[in-house]
Amino acid sequence: MKNLIYISLLYVILSACASRQPARAYSWEEDLHQRLLTDFCLSESQVKDYIRKYIPDVTDEQMRRWEESKALECMLLDGEKRYFRNAGPNLFRIDSACYTIKVAKEGIVPTESEKVNQTHLPLVIEAVKKTGRTLVEPKRMRVTYTLTVDTNAVPAGEIVRCWLPYPRTDQARQQGVKLLHTSEADYQLSPASHPHSTLYMEKKAVMGEPTTFSETIEYVSYAEWHPLTPEEILPYDTTGTLYQTYTAERETHIRFSPRIRRLAANLTEGETNPLLKAQRIFRWVNSHFPWASAREYSTLENIPEYVLDNRHGDCGQVSLLFITLCRCSGIPAHFQSGFMMHPNGWNLHDWAEVYFEGVGWVPVDQSFGVPSFARTPEERMFFCGGIDSWRMIVNNDYSMPLIPEKKFPRSETVDFQRGEVEWEGGNLYFPQWSYRMQIEYVND
Structure with missing residues (x-):
């Protein structure tokens, strides 16, 4: 009986140890393939459904022509033609004839940034001319940035490592940076001069719960002209x-x-x-x-x-x-x-x-x-x-190491904005977590 108990305990221990290890050695080629599958996730019929909103009688010949011109982005993956997740909307931005069709139906709708800048840019130009200063029109913002790892994306008890974006403190047009709150008491800020400005935190995953990291910051941003x-x-x-x-x-x-x-x-x-x-x-x-x-x-x-x-x-x-x-x-x-x-x-x-x-x-x-x-x-x-x-x-640059350094390649290997997350079992890619930003525009 004792031997049976010992064997059972040994089996449990070995199984637990095995579950903590990556299934196989990391391979960038396999990682890249999965990233491409995530981006190129649409079938031809799905893309046609979008195009028919503007071109109801779209033909296969048109599809091939747009593909050849690179206006409709697709690639062959695992022997199947797959289309970029935004191939349909992009077609009406890239192809001039398609763009004209969409504008005729919906008109030209300015973006929110264009609406703001239409009145903002003249104020900046006038202020620079009037004051002789190149930094003008300050805007104070209070920002809460939250990154949430999906429930059970990481085994319970494992440490989740997270890097959040943080406003640079070495830029003249970005001043008065204040850290008001962090979700974790212990955190690490990257040096001010480091190319990627980050706030790093760790947290244990809990079974049945998402793993959430957040920061609240305040700063003043200036226009420069x-x-x-x-x-x-x-x-x-x-x-x-x-x-x-x-x-x-x-x-x-x-x-x-x-x-x-x-x-x-x-x-x-x-x-x-x-x-x-x-x-x-x-x-x-x-x-x-x-x-x-x-x-x-x-x-x-x-x-x-x-x-x-x-x-x-x-x-x-x-x-x-x-x-x-x-x-x-x-x-x-x-x-x-x-x-x-x-x-x-x-x-x-x-x-x-x-x-x-x-x-x-x-x-x-x-x-x-x-x-x-x-x-x-x-x-x-x-x-x-x-x-x-x-x-x-x-x-202030791209593709530089994070501080502390990541053990696995970043989800975004060039830019750093949304944040980065990993655990001992590997990097957590974008579908495994979400982010949101709450902005309060503070009047001085």
């Missing part, structure tokens, strides 16, 4: 560290391929002034690549090349194309990202900064581009040397 002229831009010190660092290639997405080199040379041909070069690149990207919902960056080998191949991009994708073309043209540039915080229109968002000798770093929001509502030359080029007040800056 530089009324730049070519004459004020000085020659670069090409031997300096700043210049050499921010005009260099950068793994994995800032690569000077032969196509990038030819394109940069063509766009800046005959021009030597860095400001005018940057403006040429900004206008060209704006006019050639409509915004479209993006597949996960971790599934792309090179983002600027993807934009050129597919003739569309979201905020981070067109920003990385702009940065790469600037660097290849001898203009220092780097990636910056976090959130757009416009009332009723907050979202993840990416932009850039470029460096002009004699002026310093200035913001460039390539995806906001040339606003359709712009009435003056200053408003049309506002986002090539300016940015609105409604931001949260989290990142």
Whole structure:
């Protein structure tokens, strides 16, 4: 009897130990495959159902033509043609004929950020001209950010490790950052100078309950605008560290391929002034690549090349194309990202900064581009040397290690905005958790 009890206990112990181990050694190839299956999750019939809202008699021939032009994104996975989760809506953003059909039916509906900026940008321009300061129109925001891991996504008793986005404290246009509350008493803030600004916490998973992490923060965000002229831009010190660092290639997405080199040379041909070069690149990207919902960056080998191949991009994708073309043209540039915080229109968002000798770093929001509502030359080029007040800056670069370092590859291997979560058994990918942001606009 005793032997039977001992054997039973041994079996329970061994089973418990086995359940704590990953089923197999980690493989990026398998991980990537699952990420692609998550993004490319629609059948042809599902995509056709969406398209029929605007084109009731859509044909197979039209489908093939849109696929060949890359306006309708799909790929072969496990022997099956699968469509990107936003392939239908993207078609009516990317293909000009489809765009016209949708506009004829629904009209052009401005985004919430466009509604805000239509009145906000003139105020920024006027304030800069009146005060002579480049930081104006401060907005104080109190933010509660919550990340919730699904119930039983992690075995009970296991430690869940979580990194939340945190406002940078080393940026002039983001001031007075205060941490008001955290869900866990113990937390770790990344150093102010680290490229990804994070708040790290740990918590044990409880059976039958979601695992929730939250932070409440307050900060003041300023608009920044530089009324730049070519004459004020000085020659670069090409031997300096700043210049050499921010005009260099950068793994994995800032690569000077032969196509990038030819394109940069063509766009800046005959021009030597860095400001005018940057403006040429900004206008060209704006006019050639409509915004479209993006597949996960971790599934792309090179983002600027993807934009050129597919003739569309979201905020981070067109920003990385702009940065790469600037660097290849001898203009220092780097990636910056976090959130757009416009009332009723907050979202993840990416932009850039470029460096002009004699002026310093200035913001460039390539995806906001040339606003359709712009009435003056200053408003049309506002986002090539300016940015609105409604931001949260989290990142000053991309694809850098987190602090403390993650043990498994990040869900978002390029950007860091939504947060990251893992446990000893592996990374927790986006379908296993959710996030939300509550914003209070505080009047001083």
